Amino acid sequence: MTMLDVLRQIRVHEKKLKRLKSSKVKAKTVTLGKIKNNIDNLNQLKPFNGSASDAVVRHIQRWTNTLSQQELEYFALHMPTEPWRKLSVIVHFNRTRDFSALPWFLPFCFEKQAPPETMVARCQILTNDNVNTLFKEFEIPYSRLKQFKDQLEDASKARITVSEDKIDTLVWYYEELQCSAVNDIINERIHDDK
Known part of the structure; x- marks a missing residue:
């Protein structure tokens, strides 16, 4: 999914580069170099075809709705939360609609504590x-x-x-x-x- 989001990331960096070049205050060459380097690196990862289109995003959102409470609790207990954070940035999840089986799951992935009465919170102690x-x-x-x-x-x-x-x-x-x-x-x- 990260590779499918490369085109959007390239556009973000190009927009930032354009803004820095057109600003009245001259940007440091180191800063401009880092942004150009990021664009070059992302261009290396760019897929020949495919992107994180709305159809792909909707498909992933439908998939997250199929996850049961037990599966989400298992992910919260045993798996790292960083992949969920990255996916959330790309897909723009709605924490209550997209994770209806466990509404606190997405905030938990972003370092918020699980509710104290849940198995995940209790297992942390x-x-x-x-x-x-x-x-x-x-x-x-x-x-x-x-x-x-x-x-x-x-x-x-x-x-x-x-x-x-x-x-x-x-x-x-x-x-x-x-x-x-x-x-x-x-x-x-x-x-x-x-």
């Missing part, structure tokens, strides 16, 4: 002492809890095992989650699949 309590309250992905695997109680490990859809993933994490309750659940799931 996840510690050895509160990991089991928070896991009882929220369906936190194991990938987020993994760093606290030594503090997980057997009941929490069993809940992780029950909530995981794929048996392959359970086998992958078996050594970390191993306890009698997990063994029973895995055996039961294997026998049910036969």
Whole structure:
């Protein structure tokens, strides 16, 4: 998407260069050189065809409306927010209309705190002492809890095992989650699949 936005960025820099050249106060040559360098670099990235047209923007906006609350919470917990900020600059998202499943997601990407009652806000204060309590309250992905695997109680490990859809993933994490309750659940799931 960034490459499709190159043409707009070139126009922005060319407009800035033109404004500086036509101003009454003479601009520094270093400043003009940096802008010209940016234009040259962007020209190297310019695609042969295609741009961030309104049709592409609308397509991306429709796609963001299909994202569920769980997916957006996962992105907020595990993924960097910078790509969302860059995409927002290009697409000009409306935070309530384009992310209707989670209205605070876009402000969160721009460094605003998530509401205190949400899983994302609570997981930011996840510690050895509160990991089991928070896991009882929220369906936190194991990938987020993994760093606290030594503090997980057997009941929490069993809940992780029950909530995981794929048996392959359970086998992958078996050594970390191993306890009698997990063994029973895995055996039961294997026998049910036969």
